[in-house]
Amino acid sequence: MxxxxxxxxxxxxxxxxxxxxxxxxxxxxxxxxxxxxxxxxxxxxLDVNRINIAIQDLDSTRISREYISTFERTNKFKLVAQGSTVNVPRLLDTGQAAAGVIIPPEFARDLRRPEREAQVQVLVDGTDANTANLVRAYARATTNAFTENLRSPSSSTTNLIAENSRPSGSATPVTLQTRLWYNPGLExxxxxxxxxxxxxxxxxxxxxxxxxxxxxxxxxxxxxxxxxxxxxxxxxxxxxxxxxxxxxxxxxxxxxxxxxxxxxxxxxxxxxxxxxxxxxxxxxxxxxxxxxxxxxxxxxxxxxxxxxxxxxxxxxxxxxxxxxxxxxxxxxxxxxxxxxxxxxxxxxxxxxxxxxxxxxxxxxxxxxxxxxxxxxxxxxxxxxxxxx
Incomplete structure (x- = not known):
C-alpha cells in the first residue's frame, strides 16, 4: 500500500x-x-585552578623564598601553609592541602654547584588521578619557570646567586614554540x-x-x-x-x-x-x-x-x-x-x-x-x- x-x-x-x-x-x-x-x-x-598547596622550606634562604614566590605568583596554586615547621604529610592526610613541596636544607647551596642538582620533593594527593597528574604538571612547569628565571641574565634572581658557577646564559639546543590551532585561549x-x-x-x-x-x-x-x-x-x-x-x-x-x-x-x-x-x-x-x-x-x-x-x-x-x-x-x-x-x-x-x-x-x-x-x-x- x-x-x-x-x-x-x-x-x-x-x-x-x-x-x-x-x-x-x-x-x-x-x-x-x-x-x-x-x-x-x-x-x-576541566580546569584545575587554585590548588591548595603547602610548602615546607628547610633551607630558609632568599633563593628558596624566591622559589616559593614563584608558586604564589601563579593562579594554579593557593598557598595554605609555608615555613620550616610545616608538616606536609599531615596536611595531605587531613585534606587541607592537595599537594605539598619540601625544599631540602641545602637547596641554595646545590644551585651554586655545577656538579650537583638541586632536588625538591613534591607530594601529591593521588586520590583523583586526573587532578594529581595536572598538579604534577603544574608543579613541574612552575619549577621550570623558576629555573629559566635564574638563567636569565637580566633577572633580579640571578643576583642572588652571583657566585653561581653554572653558565647562566647557556642556550638550550632546541627551542619549542607552541601554537594552539583551535581555541587558543584554552577556554x-x-x-x-x-x-x-x-x-x-x-x-x-x-x-x-x-x-x-x-x-x-x-x-x-x-x-x-x-x-x-x-x-x-x-x-x-x-x-x-x-x-x-x-x-x-x-x-x-x-x-x-x-x-x-x-x-x-x-x-x-x-x-x-x-x-x-x-x-x-x-x-x-x-x-x-x-x-x-x-x-x-x-x-x-x-x-x-x-x-x-x-x-x-x-x-x-x-x-x-x-x-x-x-x-x-x-x-x-x-x-x-x-x-x-x-x-x-x-x-x-x-x-x-x-x-x-x-x-x-x-x-x-x-x-x-x-x-x-x-x-x-x-x-x-x-x-x-x-x-x-
Whole structure:
C-alpha cells in the first residue's frame, strides 16, 4: 500500500494536539533542556585552578623564598601553609592541602654547584588521578619557570646567586614554540558547551516519543490505528515527525541560550550542524519509538530511555573525556551512540570551523543510524500489527 501524505499529516496533528493539551509536559519538554544546558555548561569544568598547596622550606634562604614566590605568583596554586615547621604529610592526610613541596636544607647551596642538582620533593594527593597528574604538571612547569628565571641574565634572581658557577646564559639546543590551532585561549566552556548542547537534547525527544507509543500500547488504543487503513510506515512517520518538530524546537532554544549565556557562535559554515541536528533528533526520536513499542508500561520506557539514550550518551560520546580513553573492549559502544557523532558536529561549528570537509563522515554515520533505528521501529510496529 502506498504511503499517503494526508495520513501522515493527520498523525502529526494528532500527536501535537495531544502534547499541547498537556501543558506541563510541553513546558518540561521545552524548558528542562534549557535548565540542563545551564547545569552542564557551568557545573562541568576541566580546569584545575587554585590548588591548595603547602610548602615546607628547610633551607630558609632568599633563593628558596624566591622559589616559593614563584608558586604564589601563579593562579594554579593557593598557598595554605609555608615555613620550616610545616608538616606536609599531615596536611595531605587531613585534606587541607592537595599537594605539598619540601625544599631540602641545602637547596641554595646545590644551585651554586655545577656538579650537583638541586632536588625538591613534591607530594601529591593521588586520590583523583586526573587532578594529581595536572598538579604534577603544574608543579613541574612552575619549577621550570623558576629555573629559566635564574638563567636569565637580566633577572633580579640571578643576583642572588652571583657566585653561581653554572653558565647562566647557556642556550638550550632546541627551542619549542607552541601554537594552539583551535581555541587558543584554552577556554573550557568552548569544549564543554558544544558537547552539552548534544547531551541536553538527547533525553526529552526520545522520552516523549517513547511515552506516547507506550501509552497507546498501555491503553490499547493502538489497535484502533491498526484497524484503520493507516500503514505501519505512515503511523511511524507521522509520530516521528511530530516529536521531531518538538526536538528541533529544543535545538533552536538551546542554541539561542548558548549564544546568550556561553558566548558561543558559529565560527564556520553552519550547514553541517543544521543537517546533523535534523538527523540527530530523528535518531533519538526513532529510538524512543522503538523502545516504546517494546515496552508495555510507560515506567519501563523512562528506565530504558534514561539508560540507553541519556546515560550512554553521557559516558560514550566524548562529552567529558575522549573516546580513545575508553577501554577498547567497550569502546565499540560509542559507534552506536548518535551523540558521539553529533558532538563532533557541534564542536566543529562552534570551535573548529572546518565545515563539511572535516565532519562529512559524522553526517553519514548519523544518516546510517537514522535508517537503522527507522527499520527497527518499523519492523516492530509491523510485527505488532500482524499480531493484532
Amino acid at each position: 502506498a504511503i499517503r501524505s494526508k495520513r501522515i499529516i493527520a498523525q502529526i496533528i494528532k500527536e501535537l494536539t495531544q502534547l499541547g493539551r498537556d501543558r506541563l509536559t510541553l513546558i518540561m519538554a521545552l524548558g528542562l533542556p534549557l535548565v540542563l544546558l545551564l547545569v552542564f555548561g557551568f557545573s562541568t569544568s 573550557t566552556l568552548k569544549y564543554i558547551g558544544p558537547g552539552a548542547l548534544a547531551i541536553t537534547v538527547t533525553l526529552f525527544p526520545a522520552l516523549l516519543a517513547g511515552l506516547a507509543t507506550a501509552k497507546e500500547r498501555e491503553q490499547n488504543t493502538i489497535t484502533q490505528i491498526y484497524a484503520s487503513s493507516m500503514t505501519g510506515a505512515e503511523y511511524l512517520l507521522g509520530k516521528a515527525a511530530a516529536f521531531w518538530l518538538v526536538g528541533m524546537a529544543e535545538v533552536l532554544l538551546t542554541n539561542v541560550e548558548s549564544w546568550g549565556f556561553f558566548g558561543l557562535w558559529f565560527v564556520g559554515d553552519p550547514t553541517p550542524v543544521i543537517v546533523g541536528s535534523a538527523l540527530y533528533i530523528a535518531c533519538v526520536v526513532l529510538w524512543g519509538i522503538f523502545l516504546g513499542a517494546n515496552s508495555s508500561t510507560q515506567s519501563a520506557v523512562i528506565q530504558f530511555v534514561s539508560l540507553t539514550a541519556f546515560l550512554l550518551s553521557l559516558q560514550f560520546s566524548g562529552y567529558i573525556y575522549p573516546i580513545y580513553n575508553i577501554p577498547i573492549y567497550i569502546r565499540w559502544i560509542s559507534a552506536l551512540v548518535p551523540a558521539s557523532y553529533y558532538i563532533l558536529l557541534t564542536r566543529d561549528a562552534y570551535v573548529r570551523g572546518v565545515g563539511w570537509l572535516g565532519v562529512w563522515s559524522s553526517i553519514l554515520a548519523l544518516a546510517a543510524l537514522t535508517s537503522l533505528f527507522f527499520f527497527l521501529a518499523w519492523r516492530k510496529l509491523q510485527k505488532m500489527q500482524v499480531e493484532t
